Amino acid sequence: NAGVMQNPRHLVRRRGQEARLRCSPMKGHSHVYWYRQLPEEGLKFMVYLQKENIIDESGMPKERFSAEFPKEGPSILRIQQVVRGDSAAYFCASSPPRQTYEQYFGPGTRLTVT
Amino acid sequence: GQNIDQPTEMTATEGAIVQINCTYQTSGFNGLFWYQQHAGEAPTFLSYNVLDGLEEKGRFSSFLSRSKGYSYLLLKELQMKDSASYLCAVKDSWGKLQFGAGTQVVVTP
Numbered sequence: 001n002a003g004v005m006q007n008p009r010h011l012v013r014r015r016g017q018e019a020r021l022r023c024s025p026m027k028g029h030s031h032v033y034w035y036r037q038l039p040e041e042g043l044k045f046m047v048y049l050q051k052e053n054i055i056d057e058s059g060m061p062k063e064r065f066s067a068e069f070p071k072e073g074p075s076i077l078r079i080q081q082v083v084r085g086d087s088a089a090y091f092c093a094s095s096p097p098r099q100t101y102e103q104y105f106g107p108g109t110r111l112t113v114t
Numbered sequence: 115g116q117n118i119d120q121p122t123e124m125t126a127t128e129g130a131i132v133q134i135n136c137t138y139q140t141s142g143f144n145g146l147f148w149y150q151q152h153a154g155e156a157p158t159f160l161s162y163n164v165l166d167g168l169e170e171k172g173r174f175s176s177f178l179s180r181s182k183g184y185s186y187l188l189l190k191e192l193q194m195k196d197s198a199s200y201l202c203a204v205k206d207s208w209g210k211l212q213f214g215a216g217t218q219v220v221v222t223p
Contacts, residue, residue, distance in 0.1 A: 041214040042201065043157070046210065056208050078155060092154060095209070102147060103211060105156040 004106035019079040025094030036090045118214035136202035144205040
């Protein structure tokens with residue numbers, strides 16, 4: 001069974017460019033969560049999605065950030081007009097439909113904004 | 115909102131026992147999780163408590179008291195490879211995890 005897959009693993013963008021981060025959940029998992037980890041800090045929840053639905057986006061910055069989980073294909077976290085403060089590790093996690101199950105994390109995408 | 119508190123760093127020697135405490139204040143509770151994270155890597159699941167009491171899994175045990183908003187992770191027979199950050203996380207009613215800042219455990223020879 002393949003685990004949660006994220007790509008790219010490392011992404012370098014200049015200020016003002018767009019960053020697209022992809023996440024493929026584990027087989028059979030229909031829930032996807034995105035978290036951000038700034039250097040030397042804990043993980044912060046960003047958004048929770050199910051197929052074609054955003055369930056909770058209370059952790060997403062109001063501007064420049066968006067997320068989707070289409071019927072086919074991976075979940076995408078999109079950051080427009082990146083700034084230096086967006087440099088962080090972005091982790092995706094997935095879980096099966098039942099609430100009691102743990103979330104399995106992908107290896108993360110390390111975004112560096114120059 | 116939610117508040118998750120855990121110590122920043124703990125140091126212990128190989129073979130010893132270390133207990134990492136976590137206190138939380140939440141507006142919804144659907145379980146408490148402990149994850150291990152080595153530097154530059156993804157968090158890996160260690161334990162899950164939703165009812166009061168102790169859950170034991172090999173060298174790792176986790177305890178929960180819902181009335182006190184308190185949990186601990188106990189690491190026994192410490193090994194050098196246990197040097198990592200340990201993250202306490204509370205799952206809310208919607209399913210998302212709220213993480214503490216993590217406790218860096220340093221194991222010395």
